[in-house]
Amino acid sequence: MLVSVYRYNPETDDAPSMQDIHIDIPGGKDIMVLDLLQLLKDKDPTLAYRRSCREGVCGSDGMNMNGTNGLACITPLSAVVENDKLVLRPLPGLPVIRDLVVDMTQFYKAYEKIKPYLINDTPPPAIERLQSPEERAELDGLYECILCACCSTACPSFWWNPDKFIGPSGLLQAYRFLADSRDTATRERLTELDDPFSVFRCHGIMNCVSVCPKGLNPTKAIGKIRNMLLQQAT
Amino acid sequence: MVTSITSFGRSGLYDWMIQRVSAVVLLVYTVFMIGYLLMNPGLDYEQWSALFENTAMRIFSLLTLLSFAAHIWIGMWSVSTDYIKPTGARFVFQSATGLLTFIYVVWGIQILWGV
Ligand code: SF4
Ligand code: SF4
Numbered sequence: 463m464l465v466s467v468y469r470y471n472p473e474t475d476d477a478p479s480m481q482d483i484h485i486d487i488p489g490g491k492d493i494m495v496l497d498l499l500q501l502l503k504d505k506d507p508t509l510a511y512r513r514s515c516r517e518g519v520c521g522s523d524g525m526n527m528n529g530t531n532g533l534a535c536i537t538p539l540s541a542v543v544e545n546d547k548l549v550l551r552p553l554p555g556l557p558v559i560r561d562l563v564v565d566m567t568q569f570y571k572a573y574e575k576i577k578p579y580l581i582n583d584t585p586p587p588a589i590e591r592l593q594s595p596e597e598r599a600e601l602d603g604l605y606e607c608i609l610c611a612c613c614s615t616a617c618p619s620f621w622w623n624p625d626k627f628i629g630p631s632g633l634l635q636a637y638r639f640l641a642d643s644r645d646t647a648t649r650e651r652l653t654e655l656d657d658p659f660s661v662f663r664c665h666g667i668m669n670c671v672s673v674c675p676k677g678l679n680p681t682k683a684i685g686k687i688r689n690m691l692l693q694q695a696t
Numbered sequence: 697m698v699t700s701i702t703s704f705g706r707s708g709l710y711d712w713m714i715q716r717v718s719a720v721v722l723l724v725y726t727v728f729m730i731g732y733l734l735m736n737p738g739l740d741y742e743q744w745s746a747l748f749e750n751t752a753m754r755i756f757s758l759l760t761l762l763s764f765a766a767h768i769w770i771g772m773w774s775v776s777t778d779y780i781k782p783t784g785a786r787f788v789f790q791s792a793t794g795l796l797t798f799i800y801v802v803w804g805i806q807i808l809w810g811v
Contacts, residue, residue: 622778626698655708659698662708663774691709 463487463543465502467509468551470558478558480549481506487539495527495534495542495550499562511562518675521610525562526551531612531673553615555624568624569611569631575654576628576636581647597643604638604683606676607631613670613680619663626659630670630680633661637683640690652687652694661687700777702790704770715770718763725760748811761804765797 465485470478483502487493496513503509511534514520518536525534527542528549542548556564582591614620614629628636636655639645655661661684670680704711736743747753772793780786 619778654697657698658700658703658706658708658711658774659777660708662712663778688709688712692713695709 463539463546463548465498466547466549467502467561468558469509469561471508471560472558492538492540495525495537495539495548496523498539498548499534499550509562510560519608521608524553524610524612524615524675526554531616533610533612533675536675553611555615555621556611564615566611569609569614569629572614572624572628572632573609573635575660576632576639577647577651577654578635578639580639580642580645581650582644583646591644593643600641600643601638603678604634604641607634607638607678608676610675612673612675613678616669616673617664618667618669619665623659623663627663628655628660630664630684633664633687634678634680634683637687640687648690649694652691655687656691656695661691703773704766711770714766718767718770721760721763722767725756728756745811748808754808757808758805761801761808765801768797768800769793 463485465483466480467483468478469475469481483505485498485501485505487498487501496516499509499511499513503511511525512522513535514522516523516535518533521533523534524531527534527537528544528547530542531553532542539548550562552558552562552564556566556568559565609631611631613634614624614631617630619627620629636651640648640651645651664681664684666681666684668681671678671682674680700706704714732747733739748757773790776786776789776793780789
């Protein structure tokens with residue numbers, strides 16, 4: 463098959479370019495894209511990409527495969543290869559450090575902005591702050607996010623205003639803390655979000671939903687934040 | 697919190713709500729107009745000007761005109777902050793949008809009260 467990989471080394475290259483590599487898959491098996499990358503790296507050790515857990519838990523190998531963001535380690539070739547061809551590019555919209563490795567600073571800054579930790583000024587109980595099973599269930603579909611950035615880098619609103627729009631991943635996390643029964647900073651959190659950019663740049667295109675490798679729904683969480691803002695303000 | 701002084705209501709929620717409400721007003725007015733024209737095929741000048749001399753119709757039209765202006769501003773402001781990155785060009789675009797919208801409103805009022 464033909465693999466076309468985005469290559470860029472800012473120390474030696476003037477501009478990024480696509481490198482075409484013909485490769486035979488041993489035994490013609492349906493391997494994961496990450497395994498394919500290892501085969502490519504065996505051929506050309508200068509190829510750079512991030513990876514760690516190789517099972518869709520760490521979120522480090524997010525990349526753009528034939529136009530769609532996803533995790534290379536849990537994406538089988540059969541799911542993305544078209545006409546025996548695969549185009550691999552870094553996550554769109556973020557600065558490229560080298561080849562498939564992007565600079566995630568912008569993405570983490572957005573995450574930092576939503577204060578991704580429990581805020582509760584009441585005196586802590588002796589053992590732990592308890593939740594009822596129902597209250598705990600509110601966090602399902604939110605806490606599973608692995609911060610892989612597949613969603614935010616698929617979102618046009620995040621491309622245009624990565625410094626102002628929080629992006630789907632950060633907003634999913636924002637709602638995770640708004641929905642937490644143990645968090646007492648709901649009002650402050652909402653006040654921080656009520657500007658024309660942070661939440662309201664979401665136009666409901668739902669690119670985020672279609673790429674999330676964990677099957678999460680940031681658009682739904684964004685809708686819930688909007689409803690909370692509406693409730694607080696009217 | 698991102699501060700922004702050129703957005704319509706300074707608050708994202710407010711802009712968002714105005715955008716929805718004005719869209720509904722514009723839709724209702726459009727449907728009404730199409731319906732009116734369809735139900736009155738042989739419309740003449742007398743009937744048309746009588747329609748716009750009606751106070752209720754003037755309120756409805758003015759409401760639509762103002763909704764139109766707010767809708768333009770919020771929409772174009774979003775577009776300009778998405779796509780026009782150089783501050784100078786964005787400022788010129790927003791000023792032109794504001795000026796045009798203002799002209800439309802004054803002109804619209806003049807037409808409405810001119811009948
Ligand atoms: S639904 Fe909102 S957050 Fe998700 S991709 Fe679309 S604009 Fe971005
Ligand atoms: S919401 Fe999904 S796609 Fe977005 S960062 Fe979390 S796990 Fe990744």
